Amino acid sequence: MTDSIFASLAVVVVNFGSCALLEENLQPLSRSAPGLAVVVVDNFTDTAEQAKVAELAEREGWQYLLSPTNLGFGGGMNVGVARAQQNGRTHFLLLNPDAAIAADQVARLLEVVCKHPLTLVSPRILRPDGSVWFDGSDLYLDDGRVRATRKRGEFLGARTTPWLSGACLLISDELWRRVGGFSDDYFLYWEDVELSHRVLQAGGAVAVCAEAEATHAQGGTQGTGQHSAGQAKSYSYYYYNVRNRLVYAARNLEGEDRRRWRRHSVVAAWEVISRGGRRQLLTSLRPLLAATRGLRDGFAYRLTPEATTVTIPAGTTRTG
Incomplete structure (x- = not known):
């Protein structure tokens, strides 16, 4: 792979006590994708974790942004994308620390978005045992349930709208600016459902690229909102x-x-x-x-106007 493939792309990851996962999942991707930029937003947990993540970022040439408070998943992603935009990147891979994806699979996602810049795209996401963890989801508008897209045949006639998991998403700068990024009102869970809704409302599309695959290590973080039945939750x-x-x-x-x-x-x-x-x-x-x-x-909850700009936390450390 050449540098030009990833020259427009930044991977944005929000960390919350997941340094080991960053080393396990993000490091192989960044090392195998020349020209790829990586932005890690660290939602502060403790000084020991902060030091480990900062050292890893410096060693790997990643940009490290320390948030003095926990911004949540969506808020952290907004900060990371804002920094990537400042650095001139025009495509963003939004990745969970517990999700792993190979460079050639990222290239497939990037190809889709380059051809269709108003499409928000996700890979098929598998569990480590090879079973499907995510290959598309629907929101049922009559009662607010969420179900896998592959179950549509069991609920014929139901009003649904598709959405993509925030575990691994690729989006263009054009579409990100059009929809305004994630809402800060959620903190954790459902922000990916609303982002998908915003994309559709803005005239865009959401799609699962069946030719691209990622792996999700269940229980690694609380970032995606999807877990297996019977597994202990936080x-x-x-x-x-x-x-x-x-x-x-x-x-x-x-x-x-x-x-x-x-x-x-x-x-x-x-x-x-x-x-x-x-x-x-x-x-x-x-x-x-x-x-x-x-x-x-x-x-x-009462709806209030949201800020239109994102402030990158003061005291940001930049590496790379």
């Missing part, structure tokens, strides 16, 4: 999945559609809790507490 997983379903409804639905989502919220919250397995409730009530607080805060 407090944040329950809280933000429950809350942000209601946030999405408040931001993007009107009238009876919004009211229908709200009426279905308790059932939806229980479904989120059940993803972690019901046995967990025998030892801890934290999932119920998180979901209850998510419902409370989701119902209380």
